[in-house]
Amino acid sequence: MFTRSRTSFDLVPRRVRVHAVRRLTGSMVRTTFRDPDGADPVAASSLAALRSPGPEDHVKVFLPDPATGELHAPTVAPDGGIQRPTGVVSISRELTVRARRTVDGVAEVDVDWVLHGDEGPASAWASRAAVGDEVVLVGPGASVAVPEGVERLTVVVDETGLPAAARWVEAVGPDVRVTAVVEIGDDVDESFVEAELGHADVEILYRTDGPGQLEEAVRSLGGPDEGELLVALGEAGELVPVRRYLRHEAGARPDQLAISGYWRRGTVNLDHDQPLDPTDPD
CATH class of the missing domain: 2.40.30.10 (Translation factors)
Structure with a gap:
């Protein structure tokens, strides 16, 4: 835990x-x-x-x-x-x-x-x-501190979550295996994303290819390992199905998930401390 x-x-x-x-x-x-x-x-x-x-x-x-x-x-x-x-x-x-x-x-x-x-x-x-x-x-x-004992880290973010993702990678250190799934716009350089995320194994998704890519990418990774922590930060609507999959299909423990909506399409100045998915609260 x-x-x-x-x-x-x-x-x-x-x-x-x-x-x-x-x-x-x-x-x-x-x-x-x-x-x-x-x-x-x-x-x-x-x-x-x-x-x-x-x-x-x-x-x-x-x-x-x-x-x-x-x-x-x-x-x-x-x-x-x-x-x-x-x-x-x-x-x-x-x-x-x-x-x-x-x-x-x-x-x-x-x-x-x-x-x-x-x-x-x-x-x-x-x-x-x-x-x-x-x-x-x-x-x-x-x-909120990084927990001890993280053996593997997976981060799922868009540009808004990239600064926090970079800090997560730095915090767990080079000995922890990191997988990063990053959705970006066409005007964001892949080389910049990779440089920010250091030793992480990075998969780049382009927003122009359509919605639902984050969920598909997370599903392709399979269920989490015992010592794995999953961090997802970005557009709230895109993260709702990611969270539902991890909670209800992939068997992730609540303590393995750190998911937060940093913004939501159509909402000005979203309060990201509010529940990501009110229909499926913690």
């Missing part, structure tokens, strides 16, 4: 600035954040104090008002939650912490974005992000 410990952190708004922007592949960009000039590097609101030990740890990124460019920072409520400012535009999205490090004594955090034109404010901001731009990061509020 796998056991994943959970650690909670205080929610702290951190105003940060873009230090670097890197186009990863056709529809993905990475922003590297640092504290603004003059910030106290040992304060609780500094990036040095941000903790993200778990592979799926995420931050809520608060963006400037698209119309005015003004950034309205949230505050901490008396109950420890986050209070959005009233009477102004407050836009946020939850994104995985891809990496955290210290360079020459300065804390940095990387966040990867999937671009889809100007259809949404997050994509529009990320596609134009430039050095010096500022946002507010809140979180992670909690971190």
Whole structure:
């Protein structure tokens, strides 16, 4: 049985600035954040104090008002939650912490974005992000650790789940066999996906080939081994049949599954903490 410990952190708004922007592949960009000039590097609101030990740890990124460019920072409520400012535009999205490090004594955090034109404010901001731009990061509020004793890892993701999948591969280490099934758009380079996933055995699926590919690919792998952990992250509708197959046909134990919908077609800013499939709850 796998056991994943959970650690909670205080929610702290951190105003940060873009230090670097890197186009990863056709529809993905990475922003590297640092504290603004003059910030106290040992304060609780500094990036040095941000903790993200778990592979799926995420931050809520608060963006400037698209119309005015003004950034309205949230505050901490008396109950420890986050209070959005009233009477102004407050836009946020939850994104995985891809990496955290210290360079020459300065804390940095990387966040990867999937671009889809100007259809949404997050994509529009990320596609134009430039050095010096500022946002507010809140979180992670909690971190779920990698369980001990993983003998084999299977990850099933699309572009939105790729940063977490890469962290999973790094976390289990090179001695654990990893199989990765990744669904991508035509503008994502296979070489980038393979590089992100390190020593994993990667199978690439193209979204333009139609729906249902993830389920078919998972079925082709057969049932899980005793010491296997299966992680599936991406579009909720695509993951529902994957989860049903693993739970009800493949014989996977509940502790072997870590499945989360990061987005859902037709839904704005999906809460991925909600049940993936309300008709088949845990």
